[in-house]
Amino acid sequence: MTPERVKKYIIAVDHGTSAMKVALADTCGEILAFEYEDTPLYLYPDGGAEQDPDEWWTAFVKATRRLLTKQLVPKEDLVAICVSSQWSGTVAVDSDGKHLMNAIIWMDSRGESYIREKNEGIINISGYGILNIARWLRSSGGLPAKSGKDPIAHILYIKNERPHVYESTYKFLEPKDYLNLRLTGKFAASFDSIMLHWVTDIRDINNVHYNKSLIRKMGIDEEKLPRLLRAVDILGIVKEEVAHELGVNTDTKVVVGSPDLQSAVIGSGAVQDFEGHIYVGTSSWIICHVPFKKTDITHNMAALPSSIPGRYFVANEQETAGACLKFLRDNVLFCDDPNRFNNPEVYQEFDKIVENVPPGSNGLIFTPWLFGERTPIENHTIRGGLHNISLPVKRDD
Structure with missing residues (x-):
C-alpha cells in the first residue's frame, strides 16, 4: 500500500492597511484558522499617510503566536511563511535592516510635485511629456501616477524633503519586502511588487529587470533598489531569533510572495485570461489576467507582471471602498461604542439597517472619495460627499 501523504502547512500573511491577518493553511489552500491585529494609520494635513513598521511587526508576531498557540497542526509540519501585503508603499531601511522613518503608504501624495516634474515635457498630453510617455510605455508598460502615490514619488519626496534619510537609506522596500527582510535578513523585491517604481523593463515577462535609463531619468540611485526575484521563489529561511519569537522551526522557508492585489486575484480562482475578479477591502479593484502587454493612459x-510567472494582469482601482464603511462605523453609527474595533460582527448591523431602505436610498448619492481618487480620473484632492439630499431622506438611507 502507498503510505498516506503527510499534510504540510503554511503561515499565510495578509498585511492590509487596517489590520494584519495571519492564517494557517494547508498546501491545497484550505484555511484552518486565522487571527488578526489592527494596525494604526497616521494621516497628515499635507497629504501624508504613514504607518509604523514596528507596529506592523508587533501585530504580525501577536497574531502568529496566538494562531500557533491553538496547536492545530504539528510544529514540524509548518514548512513555510508567505506574505502578501498592501502595495505601493515605501520603507527606507539602513544596511542593518532598520527602518529610518515611518513607512509611507499607498495613500500618501506628498511626492506629487516632484513626480510632476519628472512626468512633464515640452509638449504634454494629460500631464505627461510625449517623449516620456513613449519611454515609459515601451519599457515599463505604464506611467507614474500624477497623484504622487506611487513608491517612486515617495522616494523623490524623501530625497527632496528628508535628504538625511535618503542618504542613509541602504534599500527602499515595499511593505511585503520589508516584512520578508525582518523574517530572513535578506533584501529583495518581486517582479510584481517593484512595478510601481516605474523603473523596470517588463517587455520580456520572464526577465523583468531594472532599466538604467529610467532610473537616471528619475534621479535616484540604483544601488538603493533591491534585487529582483519571482514571487514564487524561496527567499530563504527564517532567522533563528525570529523562529523563536514566532514559535516555528528554524528551517521554515519564506516565499518571496506578492502584493495584495496580485494575490487576491489568484485566491479568487480567476487565473485564466480575461476571468474577472472584484475585490473590496480598504480600497477596491477589478482585475483580470491578459495575454499581452498593453496600456490605456486615459483611464x-x-x-x-502577475505573480504567476510569465503572465500579465490588468487592473483598475478605487481609492476608498471598505474604508468608507469603516468611516461610517467609527464616525457616525457606532462612534460611541468602545467595542467597535474588536467586534468584526459590527458590520452585520449595517445589513439590518438597510433591510428597510428602499432601492436607491430615496435618491441619496454618496461619492466615496474620502482620500482622493485614482480612476476614472486621477485627482488626489477630490473629496466625497452626500448629494441629492431631500426631505424624504432618512438616517438609514
Whole structure:
C-alpha cells in the first residue's frame, strides 16, 4: 500500500492597511484558522499617510503566536511563511535592516510635485511629456501616477524633503519586502511588487529587470533598489531569533510572495485570461489576467507582471471602498461604542439597517472619495460627499 501523504502547512500573511491577518493553511489552500491585529494609520494635513513598521511587526508576531498557540497542526509540519501585503508603499531601511522613518503608504501624495516634474515635457498630453510617455510605455508598460502615490514619488519626496534619510537609506522596500527582510535578513523585491517604481523593463515577462535609463531619468540611485526575484521563489529561511519569537522551526522557508492585489486575484480562482475578479477591502479593484502587454493612459490601466510567472494582469482601482464603511462605523453609527474595533460582527448591523431602505436610498448619492481618487480620473484632492439630499431622506438611507 502507498503510505498516506503527510499534510504540510503554511503561515499565510495578509498585511492590509487596517489590520494584519495571519492564517494557517494547508498546501491545497484550505484555511484552518486565522487571527488578526489592527494596525494604526497616521494621516497628515499635507497629504501624508504613514504607518509604523514596528507596529506592523508587533501585530504580525501577536497574531502568529496566538494562531500557533491553538496547536492545530504539528510544529514540524509548518514548512513555510508567505506574505502578501498592501502595495505601493515605501520603507527606507539602513544596511542593518532598520527602518529610518515611518513607512509611507499607498495613500500618501506628498511626492506629487516632484513626480510632476519628472512626468512633464515640452509638449504634454494629460500631464505627461510625449517623449516620456513613449519611454515609459515601451519599457515599463505604464506611467507614474500624477497623484504622487506611487513608491517612486515617495522616494523623490524623501530625497527632496528628508535628504538625511535618503542618504542613509541602504534599500527602499515595499511593505511585503520589508516584512520578508525582518523574517530572513535578506533584501529583495518581486517582479510584481517593484512595478510601481516605474523603473523596470517588463517587455520580456520572464526577465523583468531594472532599466538604467529610467532610473537616471528619475534621479535616484540604483544601488538603493533591491534585487529582483519571482514571487514564487524561496527567499530563504527564517532567522533563528525570529523562529523563536514566532514559535516555528528554524528551517521554515519564506516565499518571496506578492502584493495584495496580485494575490487576491489568484485566491479568487480567476487565473485564466480575461476571468474577472472584484475585490473590496480598504480600497477596491477589478482585475483580470491578459495575454499581452498593453496600456490605456486615459483611464490609468496597464498590463503589469502577475505573480504567476510569465503572465500579465490588468487592473483598475478605487481609492476608498471598505474604508468608507469603516468611516461610517467609527464616525457616525457606532462612534460611541468602545467595542467597535474588536467586534468584526459590527458590520452585520449595517445589513439590518438597510433591510428597510428602499432601492436607491430615496435618491441619496454618496461619492466615496474620502482620500482622493485614482480612476476614472486621477485627482488626489477630490473629496466625497452626500448629494441629492431631500426631505424624504432618512438616517438609514
